[in-house]
Amino acid sequence: MEINLSAGLFTPEKNFLQFDESTVYDTVIVGGGPAGLTAAVYCMRKGLAAGIIIKDMGGQVAETAGIENYLGFRYVNGAELVDKFREQVLQFGIAFREGATVTSIQDGSVKRLVLDDGTSVSTRTVIIASGKSWRRLGVKGERELTGRGVAYCSTCDAPFFAGKDVAVVGGGNSGIESAIDLAKVASRVVLVQNLDSLTADRILVDRLGEYGNVEIIYGHGVTEILGEERVRGVSIRSVGTGETRNLEVQGIFIEIGLVPNSGFVKGLLEMNESGEIVVDSACATSRPGIFAAGDVTSVPFKQIIIAGGEGAKAALSAAEYILTQK
């Protein structure tokens, strides 16, 4: 299948193609984290008519301050690495949509991806690389005050809380890392943990202990985030006694893990109990022609280099599938 570059679809200054609703692509990638972007490079180098649909460019990497375990870089910040990924992908003239969300996939020999703006894209294969997002607490005030005192990424947002009192929810590694980030800038940090102990690695807990402005409240859960225009406090309830009290804080960081972005293929693909898409060693899902890669899958260990490697595998599998179907 060829894309007609003379049809006015090519955007030379950006070096990518706009999606064309009448084209049946060879493969369309969902997600622009390391898995999706690596898959894009491999698809284009295989000569596939490929496209990529991205809600937020870079995925979790865009929310990471410093990376020290991605080969080729002793240290790189997340934004810089995402810029390099983007530059590499866009050199190939791939069909590209940023700021769009795939809301469902209709399966068949030609698959139809439906987007949140009502448009659709047709393709013979799909690579799902939609990664993970922060887990929500699901309490009153959380959604309304997100971005107005409710935050999920201390790496991104800790500096906005300089000199303020903040709460952190979660006693695992993310919670403790977040509390450490905040202790450096905030006036006071209150860590709320629903268990009677922290579950984070010892080294992190010890490091947190070096800060004198951190208080840990064990055996409590957050029941409500208070505030109208901005966060002014949180209500917490004792797991043991059920007693409720309020903490006066101007911010709350919710650090209770990540959930796979797999809701849009629920019922279509086999998933494990965590909602991750089950894949085999070649990134094939339970449906022919639909591949998945990276953090959204059942593959263990969620890291940039692993997601990238899985993205490469998914692309090669999609290319092989197309060859064998011709």
Ligand SMILES: Cc1cc2nc3c(=O)[nH]c(=O)nc-3n(C[C@H](O)[C@H](O)[C@H](O)COP(=O)(O)OP(=O)(O)OC[C@H]3O[C@@H](n4cnc5c(N)ncnc54)[C@H](O)[C@@H]3O)c2cc1C
């Ligand atoms: C704070 C933090 C620090 C980290 N530090 C490191 C580190 O130092 N080293 C390391 O190796 N790993 C680190 N990780 C883990 C690493 O970032 C992830 O393993 C990796 O980003 C996973 O890549 P992915 O492409 O599978 O998914 P993601 O990075 O989650 O990307 C998913 C992509 O899919 C898009 N998307 C989701 N749903 C849809 C949809 N329906 N339609 C269209 N697009 C969609 C998203 O917008 C995004 O572009 C860190 C993670 C976090 C959160």
